[in-house]
Amino acid sequence: MTGASSGIGEATARELASRGASVVVAARDAEKLEALVGEVSASGGLAIFAKTDVTDRESVEAMVGRTVEEFGALDILVNNAGLGLSGRVSELRPEDLRYVFEVNTVGPLNCIQAALPRMGRGGRIVNVSSVVGKRAIPKVGGYCASKFALNALSDALRVELAKGGVSVTSVYPGTTRTSFRENSRRTRDEKRGWRPKGVTPERVAASIADAAEKGPRDVYVTLADRLFVAGVTLLPGLADRALRSWAKD
Ligand SMILES: NC(=O)c1ccc[n+]([C@@H]2O[C@H](COP(=O)([O-])OP(=O)(O)OC[C@H]3O[C@@H](n4cnc5c(N)ncnc54)[C@H](OP(=O)(O)O)[C@@H]3O)[C@@H](O)[C@H]2O)c1
Numbered sequence: 587m588t589g590a591s592s593g594i595g596e597a598t599a600r601e602l603a604s605r606g607a608s609v610v611v612a613a614r615d616a617e618k619l620e621a622l623v624g625e626v627s628a629s630g631g632l633a634i635f636a637k638t639d640v641t642d643r644e645s646v647e648a649m650v651g652r653t654v655e656e657f658g659a660l661d662i663l664v665n666n667a668g669l670g671l672s673g674r675v676s677e678l679r680p681e682d683l684r685y686v687f688e689v690n691t692v693g694p695l696n697c698i699q700a701a702l703p704r705m706g707r708g709g710r711i712v713n714v715s716s717v718v719g720k721r722a723i724p725k726v727g728g729y730c731a732s733k734f735a736l737n738a739l740s741d742a743l744r745v746e747l748a749k750g751g752v753s754v755t756s757v758y759p760g761t762t763r764t765s766f767r768e769n770s771r772r773t774r775d776e777k778r779g780w781r782p783k784g785v786t787p788e789r790v791a792a793s794i795a796d797a798a799e800k801g802p803r804d805v806y807v808t809l810a811d812r813l814f815v816a817g818v819t820l821l822p823g824l825a826d827r828a829l830r831s832w833a834k835d
Pocket of ligand 1: 669
């Protein structure tokens with residue numbers, strides 16, 4: 587479970603442990619991970635932590651190695667670690683865009699490539715994308731692009747692995763009440779525009795844990811998210827016009 591030191595990942599680790607999974611919590615902040623492991627253990631769950639930077643292949647290999655060493659198998663990979671980036675496309679710094687792709691797209695790829703050789707039939711890969719990975723919105727185009735790219739990897743991989751019995755799920759959360767926005771990279775001092783109130787990370791965690799159990803193709807957390815994606819797919823020009831107000835400063 588990557589990105590488990592905060593927000594959606596932290597809530598998902600708790601949820602998976604409460605459903606009886608043995609969980610490896612991975613992220614860079616070891617102190618937060620250690621505290622989470624203590625909490626899970628105190629409530630009767632089983633968890634260990636692995637300090638991991640998903641952009642670093644060696645670090646990811648070590649996480650997978652430790653998982654197999656401790657638990658004897660690796661059944662589910664949840665690629666949740668992620669980083670936001672705000673800024674108009676005309677102003678994005680290429681180095682910021684590259685780094686956000688390293689975390690949001692190459693990071694999951696590193697984890698998938700390290701985990702797959704250890705996964706047998708019935709294995710599950712769950713990639714946490716976003717509704718804005720289905721329709722890019724103004725002032726976060728770089729972040730959206732990284733999630734579109736992740737979806738592409740998920741779609742190709744799902745078909746490639748179908749015969750081997752490993753499922754690949756894309757989860758598309760909408761706004762979720764975590765520290766994501768505060769943790770995001772910013773291009774300039776962009777104004778934080780309106781965004782929906784959003785759902786709790788626990789609600790997203792329940793959807794991710796269901797996906798880890800059943801391995802569906804796509805997961806939307808709320809009906810509103812599903813309707814948003816259906817609407818913008820059916821009426822892209824209207825969506826452009828509706829989104830113009832978000833492009834204002
Ligand atoms: N919040 C939303 O509105 C929203 C909506 C749709 C999708 N999402 C997606 O949901 C996922 C979780 O986001 P969140 O809302 O829970 O945000 P968050 O609270 O900022 O958590 C992000 C997590 O990713 C980890 N992370 C960042 N860079 C990493 C790296 N290089 N290596 C390993 N771990 C790294 C962070 O841990 P460390 O800093 O300790 O490494 C942290 O645990 C992300 O993929 C995000 O794109 C969020």
